[in-house]
Amino acid sequence: MSQNTQATSGKCPFHKDGAVTNAASSNTDWWPNALNLDILSQHDKKTDPMDPNFDYAKAFNSLNLEEVKQDIRELINSSQDWWPSDWGSYIGMFVRTAWHLAGSYRKQDGRGGANTGNQRFAPLNSWPDNVNTDKGRRLLWPIKKKYGNKLSWGDLIVLAGTVAYEEAGLKTYGFAGGRLDIWAPEKDIYWGEERQWLAPTENRYANDEDRKSLENPLAAVQMGLIYVNPEGVDGKPDPLRTAQDMRVTFDRMGMNDEETVALTAGGHTVGKAHGNGKAEVLGADVEGADVEFQGLGWHNPEGTGNGANTMVSGLEGAWTTHPTKWDNEFFYLLFTYDWELTKSPAGAQQWEPVNIKEEDMPVDAHNPNVRRKPMMTDADMALKIDPEYRKISERFYKDPAYFSEVFARAWFKLTHRDMGPKSRYLGPDVPAEDLIWQDPIPTVDYTLSEAEIDELKAKLLNSGLTSEELISTAWDSARTYRGSDFRGGANGARIRLAPQKDWEGNEPARLAKVLAKLEEIQAGLAKKVSIADLIVLGGTAAVEKAAKAAGVEVKVPFIAGRGDATQEQTDVYSFEDLEPKHDGFRNWVKADYVVQPEEMLLDRAQLLGLTAPEMTVLIGGMRVLGTNFGGVKHGVFTDRVGVLSNDFFVNLTDMKYNWKPTGKNSYNIVDRTTGETKWTATRVDLVFGSNSILRAYAEVYAQDDNKEKFVKDFIAAWTKVMNADRFDVK
Incomplete structure (x- = not known):
């Protein structure tokens, strides 16, 4: 900013005659390398115009789907003055609009696709490849207006494309509703670094x-x-x-x-x-x-x-x-x-x-x-x-x-690939067949009483497995969940199958030891309980024990009902895309990447559906519980490992220490008085003290009056991750 601008008439230097100047006007303009947490709040409830208790599944199921399809057929075979149809038919228009909505899906991170109706917002609504899909959506508006809250844009666009093929004479494979619309752009999805459309x-x-x-x-x-x-x-x-x-x-x-x-x-x-x-x-x-x-x-x-x-x-x-x-x-x-x-x-x-x-x-x-x-x-x-x-x-x-x-099945896959398991599918046209890309999981027919759950917790805690082993295994099983396409998670216990059982991030030797013990426990039960439930319950019991050691008597919620998938129900090739290459929650990065570890942490947290405060409290808890990958001590800012204390935040914010780099992603935490190295840390640890927003959350949990709040918030976030893929109980 020029000296002349700063000195003008004693006015605020950021404004000119009451208007924002052309100079940098946002934090990211001033500090482009600062950690941007917006991805953790990109679908904030404040953008959602629907009532808090709105149930889209209930609304959709109240539709007469045949009536909707008939309205679409009539529209397909019409020609509107403002946008005439080709050959008196909008078949091509609606197929293309649906194709381009669904075709943005990518399996590496599960983002894109038809599930959110994101074609309505930038950048997708303005991609060169999406020219005139805006006309397709506008042609469909009278139908959207008629059925309103009962029919999301995502569902309507895919249904229109499917009905278009039926009008052309194809016997389609089916259709499922259940896509929830977003209400603001997914501006933090990475579509590439180019700043020019169709760059080489x-x-x-x-x-x-x-x-x-x-x-x-x-x-x-x-x-x-x-x-x-x-x-x-x-x-x-x-x-x-x-x-x-x-x-x-x-x-x-x-x-x-x-x-x-x-x-x-x-x-x-x-x-x-x-x-x-x-x-x-x-x-x-x-x-x-x-x-x-x-x-x-x-x-x-x-x-x-x-x-x-x-x-x-x-x-x-x-x-x-x-x-x-x-x-x-x-x-x-x-x-x-x-x-x-x-x-x-x-x-x-x-x-x-x-x-x-x-x-x-x-x-x-x-x-x-x-x-x-x-x-x-x-x-x-x-x-x-x-x-x-x-x-x-x-x-x-x-x-x-x-x-x-083959085409009918491929079209169904293209337009439903990002919807997750079949349990999320709605409507009378859902195909009965279980498809391997839907990651099928057998249902269970048992329930567990509170007394039975308590008995199982005792067996797990007395099994000879450590709390760290139980917590790490439960976390590794659940952390594969992706809210982008609803894949992964603890349900199915695929952590015991190829390829997950051999993933480096799952510490195969430790995992095999834990699974063997859980199978031994399962074999001795009078009522069979799935390994998937035992994995989660083991971690839950260990967290509960750690909370008690911190002086907080609390019951960690647990809902039984997870099934155990078979190897035949698991597409090994497609699951390879879910392999973690990093996990800031366990302080692990597999290799040296271009992006910083803290940026990768945000990506993982967003896929898990976590808010910034939830991410913060989970990091602090996982550190003091001693669950780092390979047992490394980075970020374990406590002398009471295994106790669910707020020590991570207390010591992170204590000014008695200096923070000295020892490598690209390693630091010593040094006592200012003695010069002694008290702890070591990574960038993921220290970002909670350096980033102003994350530090604000860290300070909340470091306060003397928030020790119990820390425990309760950690348990709430832990439970959210463990149940992320439990669509049957949401």
């Missing part, structure tokens, strides 16, 4: 020639895309190279090669691409458009701006002869004709057939007296050129019924 892909790859080196946890190859560039890598057509991108991207969406081919071909069996104009004349995107556009973006000033003048991807044309029908024409055209590279009216690279018969050409979307050439994207051509994709495509071509079945 080299920004996302450790090695641009190795397409598998795409930065984690990203799935899309460029900023602003759902998956791959339809014109080719960086807009340069090369089907074989595009196939490499497709294989990586779809894998990171949780899809195998067969599902990838089915989704690509099935997604392009209906609808068309729009590029009959000049992309450069389009107005601002949704977030950038001025108020008179009322939340609609990409205004096209040419011609009518819609209909025949619609601009979306820049590619132009339909993929099939009959773009409103479910059939096998995509593969028929792909394999019947040779294809040559050409450009759309908007200048986009696309492929067109050579010497195509007139009867194989689709009629114009708005003039039935004119026929147009079909087109293919570079990704479509990859299905013909890539050897593995071609084998699958040829099988689909020869067996249309098989193609329809």
Whole structure:
């Protein structure tokens, strides 16, 4: 800030004539490297307009779903003046809107997808790949208005896409409701570091020639895309190279090669691409458009701006002869004709057939007296050129019924992948089959009385296992939970199965010892109790014992009912994405990462659904309980290890100590008077004293009058983590 600005008329230097200046106006502008805790409050209840006791599941189940679907059918087969349909049908529009809502899912961290209706907010509502999905949502508004609170945007968009396929003639696999809408942007999700839409892909790859080196946890190859560039890598057509991108991207969406081919071909069996104009004349995107556009973006000033003048991807044309029908024409055209590279009216690279018969050409979307050439994207051509994709495509071509079945299942997976276990599914169209990607868990048929629970606690505490072993095992079992896609957690006890039993972060030797003892206890019980329940109860009993040692008599809540999954019910490959590479709660980082350990702690806490105070109290408690990975002493600021005391916070905030770096992520806590090193610490420990917000929470728990509050708050946060995946009791 200039000296002149600071001296102006004695006014506040941050304002000019009552208005904020163009200078830095937020803390992150002034201190861009400060730890940003916003991710832990991005869905604060203050943004939610619904009543506190609103029960969406109850509201949804009161719907007549057939009535909703009939309204969608009528809308599909209409044409609105303000946004005319292609061939008198919105099949392509609603399929694309749903595809692009669900297609942002990535399995590495479970974020993205259809579950929250996040396409309504930035940045997704303004991604270049989402051009005119705003029109799809606005077309659906009368239906949303009619059914209101009973039908979330996430559910409506996916249902509309599914009904669209049914109208085209596909026998769909099913539909489940249960998606809860968010009410503010998920601004803290990492979509990439680029500051430019469609920046060159080299920004996302450790090695641009190795397409598998795409930065984690990203799935899309460029900023602003759902998956791959339809014109080719960086807009340069090369089907074989595009196939490499497709294989990586779809894998990171949780899809195998067969599902990838089915989704690509099935997604392009209906609808068309729009590029009959000049992309450069389009107005601002949704977030950038001025108020008179009322939340609609990409205004096209040419011609009518819609209909025949619609601009979306820049590619132009339909993929099939009959773009409103479910059939096998995509593969028929792909394999019947040779294809040559050409450009759309908007200048986009696309492929067109050579010497195509007139009867194989689709009629114009708005003039039935004119026929147009079909087109293919570079990704479509990859299905013909890539050897593995071609084998699958040829099988689909020869067996249309098989193609329809695979696509229907893949569409269901695409649109439901982020909903978690089937117990969260709502409505009469939920398929009966248990699918492996739903992480099925057997239900249990027992209940436990308080007396039985107390008896089990005694057995566990007297088993010869230490409190640290019991607490660490329970924590490791539960910490895999991801609120992003509702996967992981203690239910199912998959910590005893591959791949989890061998994860480095689970300390396999210690884990095997604990599991063996729990199985021994289970075998001796008159009433069988699941290992999943015993794991959680063991940790719970040990926490209760530690609270008592701190002078606080309290009963830690426990709800039985967890089942034990089998190895056959566990998709080893997909569970590898849940492996922890760090856990600040146990003071462990597997390797040296670009991001700091405290930033990784925030990511873990957010996936667990924790608030900043809950994260804080859990760190303090886990340290004094002695549950660090490998028994290391970093952050164990207490002489009473195993006692659930507030010593971590008391000693962290005590000014009798100096804090001296000894390495990139290690510090000595030195007595100022004696020079003696009293304790050691990591960045995750010390951030609770250095960050102003976290220090404020730490000071609360360090106060003399909050020893009991600390214990009770720790137990509440502990119980929340242990029950995070218990959708049956929420």
